[in-house]
Amino acid sequence: MVDMSINPATADTLIAAIAQDPVKLGVSDLHISYGGAPALSIVGLTVKEHEIFGIIGPANAGKTSFLKALNRMDTFNPNMRVKGEILFNGLNVRNLKNIYALRSRIGVVFPLPVGLPLTIYENVALSPRLRGINRTGDLDVIVERCLTRAALWDEVKDRLGSLGSLLSGGQQQRLTIARALSQEPDLLMLDEFSIAVDPVTTMRIEHVLKELKQDMTIILVTNLVQQARRLADRTAFFLAGECVEIGETEDLFSGDVKDQRTRDYVEGKFG
Amino acid sequence: MFAESSLNVRNKRIQNLFRILFLIMTILLIIPVVAILATLIAKGGSIISIDFLFTHPTNGMTAGGIFPALLGTVWIVAVALLASVPLGVAAAIYLNEYAGDNWFTRIIQLAIINLAGVPSIVHALFGVGAFVIFFGFGTSILAAGLTLAIMTLPVVIVSTRESLRAVPQAFREACWNMGATRWQTIRRVVLPNAVSGILTGVILEVSRTAGETAPIMFTGAVFFLPFLPQGVFDQTMALSLHLFVIATQVPGVPENLPFGVALVLIAMVLLMNSISIAFRMYLRGKKKW
Amino acid sequence: MLEVNPLQRPMTTDFDSRDMDWYIDKIVQFLVFVAGISAIVFIIGIFVFITFEGFGFLLEDFSFREFFLSPFWEPSDEDVPEYGILALVAGTASVTGLAMIVAIPFSLGAAIFIGEFATGKLRESLKVLVELLAAIPSVVWGFIGLSIMNPLIIDLFDVPVGLNVLNAGVILGLMAAPIMTSIAEDALKAVPDRYREAAEALGATRWQVIYKTVLPAAKNGLLGAVLLGVGRGFGETMAVLMATGHAVNIPGSLFDPVRALTATIAAELGETAVGSPHYQALFTIGIFLFIITFLINLTADLIVRGIRKG
Numbered sequence: 001m002v003d004m005s006i007n008p009a010t011a012d013t014l015i016a017a018i019a020q021d022p023v024k025l026g027v028s029d030l031h032i033s034y035g036g037a038p039a040l041s042i043v044g045l046t047v048k049e050h051e052i053f054g055i056i057g058p059a060n061a062g063k064t065s066f067l068k069a070l071n072r073m074d075t076f077n078p079n080m081r082v083k084g085e086i087l088f089n090g091l092n093v094r095n096l097k098n099i100y101a102l103r104s105r106i107g108v109v110f111p112l113p114v115g116l117p118l119t120i121y122e123n124v125a126l127s128p129r130l131r132g133i134n135r136t137g138d139l140d141v142i143v144e145r146c147l148t149r150a151a152l153w154d155e156v157k158d159r160l161g162s163l164g165s166l167l168s169g170g171q172q173q174r175l176t177i178a179r180a181l182s183q184e185p186d187l188l189m190l191d192e193f194s195i196a197v198d199p200v201t202t203m204r205i206e207h208v209l210k211e212l213k214q215d216m217t218i219i220l221v222t223n224l225v226q227q228a229r230r231l232a233d234r235t236a237f238f239l240a241g242e243c244v245e246i247g248e249t250e251d252l253f254s255g256d257v258k259d260q261r262t263r264d265y266v267e268g269k270f271g
Numbered sequence: 272m273f274a275e276s277s278l279n280v281r282n283k284r285i286q287n288l289f290r291i292l293f294l295i296m297t298i299l300l301i302i303p304v305v306a307i308l309a310t311l312i313a314k315g316g317s318i319i320s321i322d323f324l325f326t327h328p329t330n331g332m333t334a335g336g337i338f339p340a341l342l343g344t345v346w347i348v349a350v351a352l353l354a355s356v357p358l359g360v361a362a363a364i365y366l367n368e369y370a371g372d373n374w375f376t377r378i379i380q381l382a383i384i385n386l387a388g389v390p391s392i393v394h395a396l397f398g399v400g401a402f403v404i405f406f407g408f409g410t411s412i413l414a415a416g417l418t419l420a421i422m423t424l425p426v427v428i429v430s431t432r433e434s435l436r437a438v439p440q441a442f443r444e445a446c447w448n449m450g451a452t453r454w455q456t457i458r459r460v461v462l463p464n465a466v467s468g469i470l471t472g473v474i475l476e477v478s479r480t481a482g483e484t485a486p487i488m489f490t491g492a493v494f495f496l497p498f499l500p501q502g503v504f505d506q507t508m509a510l511s512l513h514l515f516v517i518a519t520q521v522p523g524v525p526e527n528l529p530f531g532v533a534l535v536l537i538a539m540v541l542l543m544n545s546i547s548i549a550f551r552m553y554l555r556g557k558k559k560w
Numbered sequence: 561m562l563e564v565n566p567l568q569r570p571m572t573t574d575f576d577s578r579d580m581d582w583y584i585d586k587i588v589q590f591l592v593f594v595a596g597i598s599a600i601v602f603i604i605g606i607f608v609f610i611t612f613e614g615f616g617f618l619l620e621d622f623s624f625r626e627f628f629l630s631p632f633w634e635p636s637d638e639d640v641p642e643y644g645i646l647a648l649v650a651g652t653a654s655v656t657g658l659a660m661i662v663a664i665p666f667s668l669g670a671a672i673f674i675g676e677f678a679t680g681k682l683r684e685s686l687k688v689l690v691e692l693l694a695a696i697p698s699v700v701w702g703f704i705g706l707s708i709m710n711p712l713i714i715d716l717f718d719v720p721v722g723l724n725v726l727n728a729g730v731i732l733g734l735m736a737a738p739i740m741t742s743i744a745e746d747a748l749k750a751v752p753d754r755y756r757e758a759a760e761a762l763g764a765t766r767w768q769v770i771y772k773t774v775l776p777a778a779k780n781g782l783l784g785a786v787l788l789g790v791g792r793g794f795g796e797t798m799a800v801l802m803a804t805g806h807a808v809n810i811p812g813s814l815f816d817p818v819r820a821l822t823a824t825i826a827a828e829l830g831e832t833a834v835g836s837p838h839y840q841a842l843f844t845i846g847i848f849l850f851i852i853t854f855l856i857n858l859t860a861d862l863i864v865r866g867i868r869k870g
Contacts, residue, residue: 076444078371089575096576100585104450105575114445117438117464117559126459127449130581165442165560176445183449286767290677296669297686300737304693307704358595365596369589381861382599388788388857389606389850390795391698392822395829396846400609404834421602428599452585482697485797485822489829511699511798518703519802526707533703537696544695548688 022049023087024187024217025070030084032065034077039065042084042243045236047187052209052218054232054249056225058271061238063221064110067189070219071106072099089186104131107180111192113172115164116179120147120156123164123175127183142182149212150178151204169196177205181212188212189219194227206231225266229253237262311537315530323531332495332517333524337532339499343412343507344539346500347487348480350416351423356473358420359427366428367435368443368457387425391485394422398490413503415491422486423476430472434465439560464559471551478543482536484511494520510536607850614843617643621837622844633808633824635838643841645848650810651818655800656793658729658814663737663789668782670737671744676770687745694738698798705731705803719815723805726814731803732793740789747781747864748774784864791856795849797822821845 025047032040040062047053055063065080067073072093074080086093088102096102104127116123124143133139143160147153152174156167164175173196180188190209194202209218209231222228228235229249236246237259245252245262257263265271326336362379370376398418408414438461446456492509494516500507514536518529611618621643630644674686705727713722751774759769775782797820805817806827825842832839 071448073444073448076447091576098576098578098582100450100452100582101575101577101579102450103448108448112441114441115560116442116445116460118460126446126451129459130449130451130455163559166558179445179449282765282768286765289767289770290673293669293673293677296666297673300666300670300734300741301689301693303734304696307708310708311704358598361592361595362598365592369592370596379596379599381858382603384861385603385854385857386599388791388795388853389603390797390822390853392797392825393606393610393795393846393850393853396610396613396825396843397606399829400613400843401605404613405609421606424599424602452581454585454588455581457588478695482695482699484697484699485826488826511697514703515699515798515802518706529703529707533700537700540695540697541692544692548691 023047024049024051024089025219026085026087028085030066030069030082030086032062032069032083033081034065035079038241040069040238040241040243042066045243045246047217047219048234049217050213051233052213052220052231054228054235055219055221055238056223056228056235057238057244057265058223060240062241063238064191066238067108067110067191067219067221070187070189071103071108072096075099104183105186107183107185107188109173109176109180109188109190109193111195113169113176113196115167115172115175117163117165119161120164120167120175121160124178124182127179146178146181147175149181149208150174151201151208152178170198170201173197174201174205185216187217187219189221191221192223194222194224202227225268237265239265308537311530311534315527315532315534318527318531319534324535328495331523332513332521333528337510337513337535339496340508340510340513340532341535342499343492344481344510346412346503346507347416347419347491347509348477350412350503351419351480352473352477354417354420355424355427355476359424360431360469362424363428363431363435364457367432368453368461383425383428386421387429389422391422391483394418395486395489397421398486403490408504410489410493410506411491411504412500412507413491415487415507415509416503418486418490419480419483422483423479426476426479427472430475431465431469434468434472435461437468438464442560467550467554471547471554474543474547474550478540478547481543482511482540484509484515488512510539607847610843610846610850614840614847616835617837617840617844621841627844631808631810633819635828635832635841641837643837643844645821645845647808647810648819648821648824648845651804651808652794652800652820652822654725654811654818655728655732655804655820656790658725659732659736659793660786660790662730662733663740664786666733667737667740667785667789668744670741671748671782671785672770672775674741675745675748676766676774687742690738690741694742696735698735698796699802701731701735702799702802705799709803713815717815721805721817723803724815724817725804725811727805728800728803728818728820729814731799732796735796735799736789736792739792740785743785743788744778744782747778747785750781751777780863784860787856787860787863791853791860794856795822795853796820797826801826821849 023046027042027045030040030042031038055066057063068080069082070086070088070093074082082094088106093099093102116126118126121143124146125139128139128142133142144153147156152171155171164172167175173193177190177193193205197205206227209220212218220228220231232249234247235249235252237244237252239261245257245259247257251257252262253266255263323336324341325338327338329335366376366379370379395418398414402408402414402417403410442460443456446460451459487509491506492512493506494512496506496508510532514529514532517524517532626642626644629646630642631647632642632644633648634642670690674683674690678686706723709727709731710722713719713724713727755773755777756769759773764772800820801823804820804823806819806823807817808819809816811818825845828838829842832842
């Protein structure tokens with residue numbers, strides 16, 4: 001395993017860099033397993049404020065497990081064990097007083113879309129309501145903005161009262177994105193969001209993500225290597241439960257890699 | 272080849288034989304009940320009228336209507352529902368949304384099964400010992416209602432749990448992922464999508480509660496009262512007990528009177544059940560996800 | 561499109577604090593937990609309260625030998641009251657036994673027809689019908705025994721009185737059958753379709769599939785259904801009170817009147833003084849009923865759960 005944590009030789013430059021781009025997320029010595037079977041190990045990984053951090057890798061690399069651990073989804077699954085340190089905004093997510101507050105600051109979108117069995121409007125208004133925003137005017141603004149950003153507004157603006165759970169798969173995916181945005185999250189995590197969405201819509205959402213960077217940090221897990229290349233500032237390559245390499249996206253795609261497996265994957269030799 | 276096809280013919284015959292045999296058994300199970308219902312209607316139908324439902328019994332319960340008994344049943348059912356629905360729904364929420372899959376949950380489930388299996392007369396004894404004597408409610412609507420509430424609690428718990436279970440887990444996780452607490456998730460997503468199923472169970476409970484006799488005999492329902500109950504600490508007449516009384520304890524009752532009471536009772540119970548079943552079918556046809 | 565958001569959540573590193581919703585969640589969790597254990601509390605409460613009321617009898621007048629082995633239930637005898645439940649147990653057992661003889665074949669047959677042969681609308685309507693039958697109150701059944709079965713038995717068998725084991729057994733059988741049908745049908749439904757498909761692929765007919773595959777696989781569930789039927793018959797009160805003839809008697813034939821344990825409590829509790837030996841003896845019968853039904857339900861549950869695990 002390649003240690004991607006701080007290299008002493010460049011410590012000073014890094015400290016300076018960190019002062020400029022504060023660390024959003026710091027992970028060290030993370031081990032995730034399901035019922036004893038290891039799923040992912042990471043020695044060290046940092047995500048900076050306001051960057052798009054790409055994670056690429058084939059199936060079963062541990063990408064989704066990583067997101068689950070960040071959002072403390074281990075509490076949903078008694079089989080899932082997480083050890084190690086995950087610092088979000090400087091606090092260890094493993095010992096928080098209120099994990100609900102953590103989750104409300106992190107927006108997640110998983111590959112399987114879930115439209116809640118509420119109206120489309122209420123799907124998007126739910127998170128603001130949970131935070132105590134109840135004025136119709138405010139909610140209207142949020143709902144329209146989030147649906148617009150998720151490239152769904154035009155299709156559903158005339159039927160905001162119909163059930164979100166009865167939309168088509170692609171529409172539900174965008175509804176899920178809109179819901180994540182409605183959290184006004186610090187950190188947005190997208191897990192292969194484009195799987196159920198057509199290419200044109202994907203491009204529209206990708207464009208929005210680039211703009212959202214001003215407001216939040218984004219972790220983009222994708223099986224489309226080119227999507228990471230288009231969007232991510234830095235990219236990590238996960239393989240079979242291991243974080244093989246982390247680097248500037250440009251470096252990774254120009255062949256400036258430390259591990260041969262990364263090059264092979266990026267060039268499409270496997271995966 | 273010849274042999275095989277004759278074997279097939281034989282098998283087909285055996286199959287049809289059993290099919291018809293079981294059909295006959297099913298029909299035999301149903302026919303007596305249909306015949307009984309027909310007899311009830313034939314013998315008691317003539318007495319049923321608006322007057323019958325809304326006047327007091329007269330002449331030592333050998334004539335007149337059944338209004339106090341009908342009203343008493345409504346009182347008792349109302350008390351039983353007010354006590355058992357919140358408790359049962361909360362218990363089902365605990366079991367389905369909070370409890371883990373462990374020995375403790377198993378014990379709770381076992382207790383629920385046993386609560387449903389305890390004979391109704393034992394529930395009556397409990398009601399006497401606990402509510403009438405120990406808590407000092409006396410023989411009252413309150414004591415009878417609470418006794419029935421405990422007896423029918425499993426109905427509410429089981430049906431509520433079924434409808435909670437029908438809400439896919441993915442909805443809960445999506446909600447939790449947004450930072451909703453467990454309770455916020457239950458209140459905003461799970462319960463609204465389970466409430467109609469819960470209602471189905473509650474209607475079913477009404478029908479169970481309305482027909483029970485033994486648990487209320489010594490806890491709050493009495494043979495005859497010349498006045499209507501004014502509150503939950505009063506005794507009352509009840510329809511089910513009224514049927515027992517005029518069928519076995521009162522001499523000189525005209526034949527159609529108990530048949531009429533039985534008909535009203537059975538109609539009430541079957542109506543509630545049918546509403547519950549129809550509601551369930553309507554919900555099944557209505558896709559929400 | 562991305563105008564500055566007036567409602568943007570303030571960024572903070574100090575997000576980790578417990579708010580109102582966190583505490584509400586904890587309170588709700590506690591409340592539903594209390595509701596969840598209420599079933600246990602009630603079961604224990606039932607046992608404690610009826611034992612408490614029957615305790616005096618257990619201490620003083622109770623003799624194990626007399627209680628279980630004497631056929632004489634004469635609690636209101638002024639000189640020598642006798643508290644033997646043997647005849648009552650015989651009454652309950654004979655009626656429940658006959659009820660099971662009536663109900664088991666018909667309910668299993670009906671369950672097989674509904675679950676394995678009937679399809680579509682027919683199946684749905686039969687299920688609804690069975691559910692409605694199960695809802696008929698026991699006092700109505702008792703009344704049917706009294707007013708319809710009674711004259712019928714007198715006519716058919718030329719006996720002087722029609723309130724007897726036969727009457728109550730048939731009534732109880734009709735009562736228990738729908739419930740047993742539902743539970744048995746659930747047990748059949750619990751057998752995975754792939755069993756049926758596998759057997760059919762081997763060329764078995766529908767009946768062969770049922771007989772050789774489905775019934776053995778559903779065996780425990782069906783046994784559970786029968787046990788629950790027994791428990792129901794055992795605990796039934798109003799119907800047996802009205803249809804048995806209510807005479808303390810060890811039955812020699814189907815046409816003998818008997819008296820059941822449950823019916824004895826129902827008939828006599830109202831006439832006894834609170835705290836008297838008679839009153840306490842009735843509660844002791846209650847304890848006995850509670851324990852027996854508890855054991856029946858426990859066994860049924862263990863048997864049914866056995867297949868789920870296997």
